[in-house]
Amino acid sequence: MVEMRIESALSLLFQFGEATLDKMVLKRKDPSLTEEMLQREMEREWDKGDTAPPVFLYYFHSNYRDAWNKKEWHCPTMKRSFDEYINEAIDKGWWDGFVQPARDQKPQVYCYYGTSPARKNRGWWNNVYPELWKQYKFIFTVEMRWSTTALMSDMVLPGAGFYEKTDTRFPTPHVPWLTLTEAAVPPPGEAREEWDIWKFLAERMVKVAKARNCMKYKTRRGNEIDLTNMVREQTLDCRNADHVLDEALKESVKLGQLPDGYDLKKFREDGIVRFSKISKVDVIAMHLATDIKPDEPIVPLTYHTAKKIPYPTYNRRMTFYIDHDWFLEAGEGFPVHKDNPKMGGNYPLRMTSGHQRWSVHSIWITDDVLARTHQGRPFMFMNPEDAEKRGVKDGDLVRVYNDFDDFKVHVKLTSAARSQGDVRPGQVIIYHAWEPYQFEKWKSYDTAIPGMIKWLDLAGGYGHLSFYRWNWCTQPVDRAVSVEIEKA
Template identity: 30%
Template sequence: MSRNDLTDDGTDSAGISRRDFVRGLGAASLLGATGLSFADDGMDGLEAVDDPIGNYPYRDWEDLYRDEWDWDSVARSTHSVNCTGSCSWNVYVKDGQVWREEQAGDYPTFDESLPDPNPRGCQKGACYTDYVNADQRVLHPLRRTGERGEGQWERISWDEALTEIADHVIDEVQAGRYDAISGFTPIPAMSPVSFASGSRLVNLLGGVSHSFYDWYSDLPPGQPITWGTQTDNAESADWHNADYIIAWGSNINVTRIPDAKYFLDAGYEGAKRVGIFTDYSQTAIHTDEWLSPHGGSDTALALGMAQTIVDEGLYDEAHLKEQTDMPLLVREDTGKFLRASEVGLAQDADDPEKVFVMVDADGNLRRAPGSLGERDGQHDHSKSIELDFDPQLSVERSVDTDEGSIAVRSVWENLTDELSQYTPEVVHEETGVGENTYQRVAREFAEADAAKIIHGKGVNDWYHNDLGNRAIQLLVTLTGNLGDPGTGLDHYVGQEKIWSFHGWKVLSFPTGNVRGAPTTLWTYFHAGILDNTDPDTAEKIRESIDEGWMPVYPEERNDGNRPDPSTMFVWRGNYFNQAKGNVAVEEQLWPKLDLVVDINFRMDSTAMYSDIVLPAASHYEKYDLSETDMHTYVHPFTPAVEPLGEAKTDWEIFRLLAEKIQERAQERDVEPIEDRKFDRTIDLTTIYDDYVRDWETGEEEGLVEDKAAAEFILEHSEETNPEGSDEQITFDDIDEQPQRFLEAGDHWSSDIKDGEAYVPWQDYVHDKNPWPTFTGRQQYYIDHDWYLELGEELPTHKEGPENTGGDYPLSYNTPHGRWSIHSTWRDDTKMLRLQRGEPVVYLNPEDAQQRGIEDGDTVEVYNDLGSIEVQAKIYPSSEPGTVRHFFSWEKFQYPDRDNFNTLVPMYMKPTQLVQYPEDTGEHLHFFPNYWGPTGVNSDVRVDVRPSGGDSE
């Protein structure tokens, strides 16, 4: 019996609340409870207590609380709402219902000198149970009866829902519009089976799989540009190994709650922790020093620090010579790298035009080992960048070529020239950071034994994010802080990487032919960006598409027409709510879609604006895997309870849809059709058979259940089942305890080693394999035509686009907050009670006062794009002139259904639309989540006024 059984449960005379209904407890059990008497017997007959301090005789009642500490079973699970925490939890079940959760706390320790890896979790994970039984829960298939977004539904049967979707899909495919069918689901690592469920069906249909890492501006473009790699980060435990840590725009104390301890504890191990934030952020409060550059000026600050390091000779010369493009020669006339072919070197190479040139200590021209022209593709570990000569960094001379004498300078000379502009006066003027302070921090960083930068969304959301990335990366490169414990630049934002890569890939895309779409381009193209951006950008977008550098689906047909997208499946994500350029997306893209299907456990904004909503199992009702690059373990989801209502697992939903498509296709007697792009046939009459077949072994019906799909991933990935080893990680193993991966596959740049935290880049820095760039080195000079045209061949500080959103006095920012993982938990009652129950905007007191705004007032934040109504919250720690609206409130939390993204326009930076080298793209080429335009959003201008003031 529960203590709370004694009391009324809050139900009103209308009877049982929905919450009680879904819990299955019902009011009856509460009302029917008996137990301790309420009757007040006053003081009469009260037994005496001599001394309540230590000598209290009447303690039997204490069983009341002891009886509550009770449960029937425990299952291991976790949460996968586009969160990369990957925290293993125990889910406690009582009376057939999920009761509560608590961190499992049993990650094995791999290094005793580091803080204990347990417990991983946060306040949101600690109340996921609320969602399992929430009012928001989708319990039945629903079909829209009102307009999209109105929240008017009719309950339909599974068969009805699946038949309607199947017939629509069959029509589209048979009409050749399979590439008008889109599937959007973010980051696979935190639930790869659910990711694969829909991706597998979309792949079999010939449909389009969407990128997300670039779309959400989580991808740091500077990393593919400079390091030829999507991203590769140390696991968070490695933070503790650093002697000097800069948290740069990465508010880890709110966005990396499970990992924060490694940063916090490092201070007690002697590390200095510096925070670089535009506000005195929740992470800044626990640093040893805080720098406060103006928003968007991080690039200038980084280049100023780089200038100090170069000017004072604090750089790691050996690292620069061997590991970077600094010694390479660049033609003064064209700005292009000098090629070996131009000076008669490297004639034995496959392609001497893609071999680069250095000058040795004696002044002789030498081919740069590891250049792309002598490698077999981007990743060729049979070659080495190790030098058998000592190249000069500073070169300024002429060389004899077929064209005559040509003036050349090394990249280093070009770079030092560029950096020389960043004098202390300039840096202070641009950033507001004190001249002495930033130079001292630069020195301290350079002189530390192991220095690390934790790089975050705060510096990655700006239009010129690629320049910012490259400038900040330059600091770890100059100081040789790469490849060793406690070093590197760790970018933790929406980590795309999944450890068990191969198994996930072949499960998600069994045909091997993938229509991957760069989502920023897809979204904005269909939302009309070509008519809404500056002519130069529009021209570059067209050129990129025409050159085939970036794909847009549906493809242009032979007659020159391009159909509109028609169909969208969204699962595990809230695409519509999170779309920057939200006004255009709602007004232009959304009406083009004839059918939007959302698969969800809760009614989020995308579900609200869908045509059919299918009820998905919650995270405590299914099998799956959980991984992250914040750590090196894998652990599972297992069902603590059966799916509530009519909900089904993602895997079952898409499997049933495949079955229905096959059934209807057979009934309709449709013919297989040839895919116009790939050498394959799309046959809807066998699509279910194909869906459940294990394509690796050929076993029919091998993948009917989600657990089998999870086991398939473990079986077919070298991280969990390494070749040539008896060791293997099975699903049972991870159910018992999280397991550390056995190996790191080729998509990682170091190995996983016993007793050590994972640190990237060792393949290059220690093993001397060529970096996967054009030059085979960390490449700070990009001689792409567009980069030269835009003056961005080297990292440089540029002002962002002016007056984005209009000419308004305040800058507008939508950082990740503490109370949600994107939109999930934004609507959760328990979380809202610890905030203000509605969206708030953080204002500097001065800005508020000037506008007659007080804390708690309802205000409008507005620009040319629109206006949103929110509550003002006074935040003295923000810089005057800044408006901080922690994202990602749902549309239905705003009175007019506009949201935080209403104020954000569509924009795209041309440098991220390229292929490089221009002809083959082996360094930079479109690949979903690796390279593509990012959906940036921090250069926005707004103003704020009390609500009910001037009308729009």
């Protein structure tokens, strides 16, 4: 909701949020487009060349393609091969501007930030590591801890922790407040604020580019990149991260999203501030489609229910029906129950997941305090009846396997896990967030998850079924993976 842009970058902001000419062109093509729909189309165009869903990286440059083409691991209503569907989606232009890296473009440098692919990527050791990971010439990150991926990288630039810098909890449409965190202690050792790190990298890139006489180049889309102003654009002419935040708050006041006169000084006094209006340039916030009223709950979608402004969907209504050819072919014009596909093979148990005992996301699972809330090691819940059939006792180390891969983990018996029946698969449960280095050979539960994606997620050319930030992005289907268990 807060617009992280300052006066020196207002041309960029208004190119993105108030591109009147482009909006007029779109409006002439389709007079029924609302402001919300127009902003969505503007964002889609803005994202092209800079943002892409990872499906194409993994399809063209990793071993995910092999798993995705195992038809027996998909829903039986999948009529054709995965190759046919993804190529049709590309050929029809549904993903124009987002098919990156291209088929013939070999990625060479990998910078990951705010994530840990070696923990999060399904089937890491089969899908990513053998082909894609080894193909990179250089892998680096900015991190504040030794994640599994950091341990596998060429370089780790130490970043400041949560209470070692001025920061905000990232605002989303789910939360009506913007909250401030401040440095309680300075960053230790060589650690630096991310703002300083990225500024240094920008300066270094310009220096190297000058030495190589390549300050200008063209992208595959034909856009010219001029590195002359790179540092200025990277820093938005700001002195430091505090300056950026102060200017961002002031710009948000101009946009009507924060109270008059709000700046970093006032923010430090309050520590928290309530938004006064949804963004008029950020389409994700615009999807709230409501007015924010002081001292009242924020009720979304009132623009559609009370003001009768059309929904930003294909038929301009809130609808459950999708008459896209692919959905009709799969029998999913309407939402319908389907049994879980046998991802990983035909086995009698289904591996599901959930949150750890603290019930929220956390990257600190190896922290002593959190480790004391459970066994302090990775474990899997299993029904006592299923365990007895396999000669497994509470606390035993077991091998969990399927046709894709295997891993080892200790078992905790509980009747909360559903037992196997005559026609009903049994259930085993392993919670999220374990670091792979906590498992034997660094093979975590993700190792046995092939990371299947549903081919329908590639459908496009149908109104709201179009990719932009956080919307209609292909995601792995992680639930109910077929496995079997034996004593290790």
